[in-house]
Amino acid sequence: MYSSPMSQKPLRRVVVTGGTHGNEMSGVYLVQHWLQDPRELQRPSFSAMPVLANPEAVATCCRYIDYDLNRAFTSTILNSKATPDDPYEVRRARELNQLVGPKSSDQAFDFLLDLHNTTANMGACLILESSYSIFTLHLCHYLKLQNPDLSCCVFQYLFSRKESLGLDSVAKNGLTLELGPQPQGVLRADIYSQMRALVISAMDFIELFNQGTAFPAFDMEIYKTLDRVNFPLTEDGALAGTIHPQLQDQDLEPLKPGAPIFKLFNGEDVLYEGDSTVFPLFINEAAYYEKHLAFMKSEKITISVPALSALTSASTLAL
Amino acid sequence: MYSSPMSQKPLRRVVVTGGTHGNEMSGVYLVQHWLQDPRELQRPSFSAMPVLANPEAVATCCRYIDYDLNRAFTSTILNSKATPDDPYEVRRARELNQLVGPKSSDQAFDFLLDLHNTTANMGACLILESSYSIFTLHLCHYLKLQNPDLSCCVFQYLFSRKESLGLDSVAKNGLTLELGPQPQGVLRADIYSQMRALVISAMDFIELFNQGTAFPAFDMEIYKTLDRVNFPLTEDGALAGTIHPQLQDQDLEPLKPGAPIFKLFNGEDVLYEGDSTVFPLFINEAAYYEKHLAFMKSEKITISVPALSALTSASTLAL
Numbered sequence: 001m002y003s004s005p006m007s008q009k010p011l012r013r014v015v016v017t018g019g020t021h022g023n024e025m026s027g028v029y030l031v032q033h034w035l036q037d038p039r040e041l042q043r044p045s046f047s048a049m050p051v052l053a054n055p056e057a058v059a060t061c062c063r064y065i066d067y068d069l070n071r072a073f074t075s076t077i078l079n080s081k082a083t084p085d086d087p088y089e090v091r092r093a094r095e096l097n098q099l100v101g102p103k104s105s106d107q108a109f110d111f112l113l114d115l116h117n118t119t120a121n122m123g124a125c126l127i128l129e130s131s132y133s134i135f136t137l138h139l140c141h142y143l144k145l146q147n148p149d150l151s152c153c154v155f156q157y158l159f160s161r162k163e164s165l166g167l168d169s170v171a172k173n174g175l176t177l178e179l180g181p182q183p184q185g186v187l188r189a190d191i192y193s194q195m196r197a198l199v200i201s202a203m204d205f206i207e208l209f210n211q212g213t214a215f216p217a218f219d220m221e222i223y224k225t226l227d228r229v230n231f232p233l234t235e236d237g238a239l240a241g242t243i244h245p246q247l248q249d250q251d252l253e254p255l256k257p258g259a260p261i262f263k264l265f266n267g268e269d270v271l272y273e274g275d276s277t278v279f280p281l282f283i284n285e286a287a288y289y290e291k292h293l294a295f296m297k298s299e300k301i302t303i304s305v306p307a308l309s310a311l312t313s314a315s316t317l318a319l
Numbered sequence: 320m321y322s323s324p325m326s327q328k329p330l331r332r333v334v335v336t337g338g339t340h341g342n343e344m345s346g347v348y349l350v351q352h353w354l355q356d357p358r359e360l361q362r363p364s365f366s367a368m369p370v371l372a373n374p375e376a377v378a379t380c381c382r383y384i385d386y387d388l389n390r391a392f393t394s395t396i397l398n399s400k401a402t403p404d405d406p407y408e409v410r411r412a413r414e415l416n417q418l419v420g421p422k423s424s425d426q427a428f429d430f431l432l433d434l435h436n437t438t439a440n441m442g443a444c445l446i447l448e449s450s451y452s453i454f455t456l457h458l459c460h461y462l463k464l465q466n467p468d469l470s471c472c473v474f475q476y477l478f479s480r481k482e483s484l485g486l487d488s489v490a491k492n493g494l495t496l497e498l499g500p501q502p503q504g505v506l507r508a509d510i511y512s513q514m515r516a517l518v519i520s521a522m523d524f525i526e527l528f529n530q531g532t533a534f535p536a537f538d539m540e541i542y543k544t545l546d547r548v549n550f551p552l553t554e555d556g557a558l559a560g561t562i563h564p565q566l567q568d569q570d571l572e573p574l575k576p577g578a579p580i581f582k583l584f585n586g587e588d589v590l591y592e593g594d595s596t597v598f599p600l601f602i603n604e605a606a607y608y609e610k611h612l613a614f615m616k617s618e619k620i621t622i623s624v625p626a627l628s629a630l631t632s633a634s635t636l637a638l
Contacts, residue, residue, distance in 0.1 A: 029558065033584050061608070062381075119502040183438040183502030185605035189561040189582045239348065245508040263508050265352050286504035289380070 008311055010210040011110035014048040015100045016041060016199060018115040020070050020167050021287070022057025025187040026179060026195045027115025040196070043203055045210035053096060053114075053167060056088055061185050063287055064089055070114075071165045078103060101170040112171035113202055115195060118180035119286045120295075121249040124150040124194055127157050127176040128222075129164045136173050138215045138308045142205040143198055150194055153252055155281065155298065158225040175202070181249075184286055214310035223252065223279055223298040231294045232262055232270060241265050243284045243294060251281045255297075262294070327630055329529040330429040333367040334419045335360060335518060337434040339389050339486050340606070341376025344506040345498060345514045346434025359515070362522055364529035372415060372433075372486060375407055380504050382606055383408055389433075390484045397422060420489040431490035432521055434514060437499035438605045439614075440568040443469040443513055446476050446495040447541075448483045455492050456624045457534045461524040462517055469513055472571055474600065474617065477544040494521070500568075503605055533629035542571065542598055542617035550613045551581055551589060560584055562603045562613060570600045574616075581613070 016034070018027025034041050034050035041048040052058060054069045066087030077090055078097045100109040118125075124147070126140045137154075144152045155178075168174025177198055182191045209215075232240040241264035247255070254277045255261070262270035278297040282288060285295075335353070337346025353360055353369035360367040371377060373388045385406030396409055397416045419428040437444075443466070445459045456473075463471045474497075487493025496517055501510045528534075551559040560583035566574070573596045574580070581589035597616040601607060604614075 029561075029584070032557070119505050181502075183500075183605050184504060185608060186438050186502075186603055187558070187561050188603065189564040189567060192561060193564075238351070239506070242348075242506050242508040242511060245512075248508060265348070284505055284507065286502050289504060 008309070009110075010045060010311060011206050012046050013109040014041075014046055014111045014113070014203075014206060015051055015109050015171065016048050016113045016115065017051045017053040017096075017167055019055065019058040020053040020114055021063045021068075021116060022054050022059070023061050023063055023184040024115075024117035024182075025185065026117050026182065026192050027177075028052070028058050029187055029192065030115060030196055030199065040200055041203060043207035043210075045207055048113075048203060049100075051096070051099065054089065054092060056092075063184070066090075069093060070167055073097070073103060073165055073167055073169055074163055075103070096167065097170055103170045109171040110173065111206065112168050112174040113199060114166070114168045114174065114176045115199070116176055116178045117182045117184075117191065118178055118282060119183055120251050120282050120284060121181045122153070122178060122251045122281055123180070124152045124198060125178040125180075125281070126152055126154045127178050128154065129157060129166060129169055129174065129176075132156070133173050134306060134308055135209070136175055137220065137303075137305045138209075139175060139202060139205050141218055141220055141305070142208075142215075143201050144220075146201040146204070147194075147197055150198070152198075154220060154222040156222055156224045209308070209311070212310045215308040217305060217307040219302055219304050221300055221302050223281065223300055226278060226297040226299055228296050229261065229280075229294050230292045231289075232264060233292060239265075239292075241268075241270065244269060247280065247295075248284060251283050251295075252279050254278075255280050327628070329364055329630060330525050331365050332428040333360075333365055333430045333432070333522075333525060334370055334428050334490065335367050335432045335434065336370045336372040336415075336486055338374065338377040339372040339433055340382045340387075340435060341373050341378070342380050342382055342503040343434075343436035343501075344504065345436050345501065345511050346496075347371070347377050348506055348511065349434060349515055349518065359519055360522060362526040362529075364526055367432075367522060368419075370415070370418065373408065373411060375411075382503070385409075388412060389486055392416070392422060392484055392486055392488055393482055394422070415486065416489055422489045428490040429492065430525065431487050431493040432518060433485070433487045433493065433495045434518070435495055435497045436501045436503075436510065437497050437601060438502055439570050439601050439603060440500045441472075441497060441570045441600055442499070443471045443517065444497040444499075444600070445471055445473045446497050447473065448476060448485060448488055448493065448495075451475070452492050453625060453627055454528070455494055456539065456622075457528075457627045458494060458521060458524050460537055460539055460624070461534075462520050463539075465520040465523070466513075466516055469517070471517075473539065473541040475541055475543045528627070528630070531629045534627040536624060536626045538621055538623050540619055540621050542600065542619055545597060545616040545618055547615050548580065548599075548613050549611045550608075551583060552611065558584075558611075560587075560589065563588060566599065566602060566614075568602070570602050570614075571598050573597075574599050 018031035031050045067089040069089040072093035140154045241262045244260040260269040261272045280295045283295040337350035350369045386408040388408040391412035560581045563579040563582045579588040599614040602614040
């Protein structure tokens with residue numbers, strides 16, 4: 001299960017990225033703040049580097065210019081020869097791969113924390129890539145314990161393809177923070193504060209680990225991707241209805257077979273036809289309309305995470 | 320006060336516009352629905368024409384392509400000679416002026432209802448232009464009475480300039496429906512239903528008037544624009560903070576002198592320094608970031624609206 005084993009060394013090279021999608025404002029403004037005043041990212045054993053991931057998209061307050069940057073970190077894109085016609089985000093992905101990677105290499109940064117917002121009512125969601133380490137699971141557990149008022153949920157995003165596409169896959173380990181609901185292009189003080197607190201907690205956890213702290217085993221509920229549910233469409237490919245009002249804002253609440261999921265414009269309800277209770281998320285996310293994705297389904301499972309042993313004194317002394 | 324007197328004739332030519340801003344989805348989808356199935360806009364005495372106002376912006380799900388269409392209906396723009404370099408919305412404004420105007424002419428449509436969404440927590444807001452008629456005030460009153468669960472508020476938008484810029488100024492009379500909160504690019508079932516109900520009520524009111532119904536005098540609370548409040552900025556022109564969490568979502572609630580309005584990124588609060596209680600609206604509207612507009616201030620006043628007399632039988636018979 002833990003396909004990305006953590007080497008028993010302190011994390012010296014940590015990066016915090018925001019503005020991977022240029023209209024998700026919490027990360028944009030937090031990174032811009034830390035570029036001016038990086039003290040919150042500094043600890044005795046390391047200093048995390050803030051990076052504005054997609055500055056062109058930030059400048060025009062859109063998700064991306066030519067291509068979704070958070071789907072651009074494939075080996076095909078990163079390793080192909082540059083041409084003058086490459087989309088902006090393809091060029092930017094290669095730049096970021098040079099800066100904090102190269103992906104899957106020994107030179108890659110130790111940890112990458114990528115900051116996102118959603119229009120869905122998902123609260124504070126911690127998103128793991130398909131492959132993740134025991135270290136990252138302990139980080140999630142620590143974030144939950146240190147921020148009990150946020151009711152953080154942990155979501156494992158399983159790709160249909162083998163390769164991870166996201167920015168957080170470039171470093172040796174990574175985690176995505178996905179906070180909502182927040183409209184695109186809007187900066188809410190409450191969401192901003194929550195994200196800031198989570199990043200500060202993450203820095204604290206890395207510092208504790210680097211200083212030789214051991215972390216005991218624990219059990220944790222996580223949500224695992226099942227599949228996606230698309231909007232109903234007309235013959236012309238246009239939306240035939242909306243998310244049902246009984247499903248709207250019910251992210252991570254149980255969705256039972258027979259419950260309404262869409263309200264068609266002709267007044268009819270569409271019911272959920274699955275044969276088991278699932279947990280929807282990214283319900284009515286603005287960015288997914290272009291893919292006709294209405295929401296994602298997940299299952300809730302409990303995993304047992306083994307202890308994270310303390311670094312040896314030889315490692316910590318090397319700090 | 321009622322600078323746009325209503326002629327005592329039935330309203331035969333009525334238009335309902337959506338997608339004036341291409342990422343405000345309730346109007347976009349309602350108009351697209353009515354273009355397929357116009358029955359809800361048909362009454363015995365008239366049929367309202369649905370118009371998708373900014374199809375290019377709708378196609379790319381953005382507010383506008385080159386220029387805010389809802390600021391383009393000035394006499395300068397509408398009457399100047401077309402050139403090949405004209406921005407898309409300047410060309411579109413002239414097309415719409417030909418379709419439902421010309422503005423300020425006898426040929427203009429009798430009534431225009433323009434459908435908008437906001438990311439602010441404004442509920443169902445009915446926006447009057449600076450100049451409005453007794454007819455339009457009676458329509459607002461009727462919409463409030465027929466939809467008591469929506470707690471509609473009436474807002475008079477006073478421009479700093481003499482001329483109205485908006486699409487609703489092209490017809491002889493007009494009203495803008497502004498419903499929120501809804502993120503840009505998202506279609507919520509609840510807001511969609513509310514807007515649909517309001518448009519149906521508006522059609523009903525016009526039909527009642529056309530059929531010779533008289534409407535008695537009444538008193539009504541309305542909000543009148545005072546001025547705008549901009550975000551605090553750094554020396555570089557960037558945001559220096561957010562809407563204060565105590566102000567966020569408090570549209571149309573009283574804002575008292577000394578109450579916090581901004582939370583700076585350095586942690587400081589900025590207080591409201593006015594000398595009287597005001598009523599903020601459009602708090603943290605995504606579209607206004609480009610103007611650095613944080614919210615608008617209004618005052619709440621009560622107006623006495625005279626009776627709307629019945630059309631003479633000669634007029635109604637002409638139907």
